[in-house]
Amino acid sequence: xxxxxxxxxxxxxxxxxxxxxxxxxxxxxxxxxxxxxxxxxxxxxxxxxxxxxxxxxxxxxxxxxxxxxxxxxxxxxxxxxxxxxxxxxxxxxxxxxxxxxxxxxxxxxxxxxxxxxxxxxxxxxxxxxxxxxxxxxxxxxxxx
Amino acid sequence: xxxxxxxxxxxxxxxxxxxxxxxxxxxxxxxxxxxxxxxxxxxxxxxxxxxxxxxxxxxxxxxx
Numbered sequence: 001x002x003x004x005x006x007x008x009x010x011x012x013x014x015x016x017x018x019x020x021x022x023x024x025x026x027x028x029x030x031x032x033x034x035x036x037x038x039x040x041x042x043x044x045x046x047x048x049x050x051x052x053x054x055x056x057x058x059x060x061x062x063x064x065x066x067x068x069x070x071x072x073x074x075x076x077x078x079x080x081x082x083x084x085x086x087x088x089x090x091x092x093x094x095x096x097x098x099x100x101x102x103x104x105x106x107x108x109x110x111x112x113x114x115x116x117x118x119x120x121x122x123x124x125x126x127x128x129x130x131x132x133x134x135x136x137x138x139x140x141x142x143x144x
Numbered sequence: 145x146x147x148x149x150x151x152x153x154x155x156x157x158x159x160x161x162x163x164x165x166x167x168x169x170x171x172x173x174x175x176x177x178x179x180x181x182x183x184x185x186x187x188x189x190x191x192x193x194x195x196x197x198x199x200x201x202x203x204x205x206x207x208x
Contacts, residue, residue: 010157102157110150110159114177119148133152141146 003082004045007094011105012073018051020104025087026061027054039066041080049078060085065097077101103133110135148177 011017014030021028029052031037038046040063049066065079077098084092111121119137127134149162161168161177168176 099154099157103152103154106152106157106159107150110152114148119146131154133154135150137148137150139146 003041003043003080004047004078005081005094006047006076006078007098008070008076009067009074009098009102011067011075011102013105013109014051014069014075016105016108017067017075017101019108020101021051021053023104023108024056024100026056028052028066029054029063037066039064039079041065041082043080043082045080047078050075056087060092065094107133107135 018028018030029037031050031052037049037052039049039052040046042064045064047066047068049068052063052066053061054063055061061084064084065077065081067075068078069075077094081092081094081097086092114121114137117139119139121135121137125136146164148164151160152158153160163177
C-alpha cells in the first residue's frame with residue numbers, strides 16, 4: 001500500500017522555504033542543477049523533489065519527504081509521511097508540515113521586507129503558539 | 145516611534161497587521177503595510193494630516 005501524500009502550498013520562494021526549514025530544525029538536501037533527487041520512503045515512495053528533508057534531530061524523517069517546485073513556481077510537499085514524528089514525538093502530517101513551513105517562510109519574508117524599510121524586531125516580543133506567530137517591529141519616525 | 149505588529153495564522157497562512165492603529169489582512173499585507181507607511185511619511189507634519197479632525201456640521205450629508 002502506497003503512503004504517498006502530496007499537498008500544494010502557496011510558497012514560491014525557495015530562499016524563504018529553506019529559511020523556514022532551518023528555523024524548524026530540519027536538515028535538508030537541495031537538488032543541484034541537472035541533479036535528480038528522490039525521497040526515500042520506507043514503502044516504496046520515491047518522489048522526485050527539489051528539496052529533500054533529511055532529518056529533524058530524530059530518525060523519523062530520514063529523507064522520506066520533500067518539496068517539489070511545480071511549473072507555476074509554487075512548491076508542493078510530497079512523500080511518505082507515515083510514521084513521521086516531531087522532536088516532541090507528535091505525528092507530522094503533510095498539512096501540518098505545510099502550515100508550519102508556510103508560516104515560518106512568511107515570517108522570514110516579512111522580516112526582510114520590514115528591515116529594508118528600517119524596522120527592527122525585538123526577539124523578546126516574538127510570540128509563537130500552535131496556531132499563530134506574532135512579531136512586533138518598530139522604527140524611529142523619519143526626521144525625528 | 146512607528147510600530148507594526150504582524151500575526152501569521154498557521155492554519156490559513158494568512159497574515160494580519162496593525163500599523164499605527166491601521167489594521168488589515170489578506171494576501172497583500174506587505175504591500176498594504178508599505179502603502180500605509182508610505183502615506184504616513186508623505187503626510188507627516190503637513191496641515192492636511194489634521195484636517196479630518198475638523199468637526200463636520202451635523203446636518204451635512206443627512207439630507208443628500
